[in-house]
């Protein structure tokens with residue numbers, strides 16, 4: 072009975088998409104007890120958004136504002152911010168944030184992958200996604216992603232920049248070609264059918280990603296998590312997402328050398344015993 076009381080409150084106070092979601096839940100149920108269990112699951116889901124940050128004083132406040140107003144409906148959200156020893160004033164901004172954010176401070180710069188691994192230890196959500204501290208991605212896409220994760224009981228879901236035809240801008244030809252090449256290599260080596268391997272928006276069931284033996288420290292988080300997921304038998308699903316690329320002079324830190332590291336990581340895991 073408690074469940075139905077909760078459900079009523081959610082429907083009354085929810086936006087239209089929540090209503091559809093909850094009605095969808097009813098539609099899937101064959102009997103009242105399955106329905107109660109389904110609703111219980113949906114109403115207790117939390118998404119942890121891990122934000123690795125390094126020297127992003129121009130964008131950190133704006134991206135956090137966008138994440139604050141992001142409405143995930145019945146899904147609760149948790150923000151885990153990792154400052155990777157920023158030296159441009161970003162650290163002081165993060166120190167001054169209210170306690171509702173989970174904050175982690177590295178005492179030396181270790182790289183995006185190391186920051187994500189620190190974030191994973193603190194994340195308490197059922198689902199986990201990575202959000203860069205720049206403005207290249209639109210947090211509103213996270214709602215579509217988490218709803219799909221739940222509805223289709225996925226373990227891994229990538230947001231693909233290539234699947235959205237309106238995304239015509241790229242940070243540069245090298246970035247575009249580099250991303251394409253990594254995608255092709257991942258598909259060939261791991262039998263995937265994805266269109267955007269190095270996307271930042273990678274969402275996981277928390278238990279799944281926490282069980283992976285991640286070792287990355289820098290940008291090789293992406294190829295490592297793709298390789299390890301595939302080796303666990305996951306066929307990665309994608310949804311189209313928006314993309315607003317930034318350039319080197321706007322703070323983009325990934326460099327062409329990182330492309331070779333990423334290729335090496337994809338090759339290494341394919342032929343390594345883990």
Ligand SMILES: Nc1nc2c(ncn2[C@@H]2O[C@H](COP(=O)(O)OP(=O)(O)O)[C@@H](O)[C@H]2O)c(=O)[nH]1
Nearest residue numbers: 123124125155182183186203204205323324325
């Ligand atoms: N923790 C941490 N994050 C980093 C580091 N370098 C870059 N980042 C973060 O990683 C994200 C992505 O960086 P970016 O240069 O835009 O490369 P992208 O992966 O192509 O988007 C941003 O949020 C950066 O602040 C680093 O050394 N440590």
Ligand SMILES: [Mg+2]
Nearest residue numbers: 203205207271
């Ligand atoms: Mg970025």
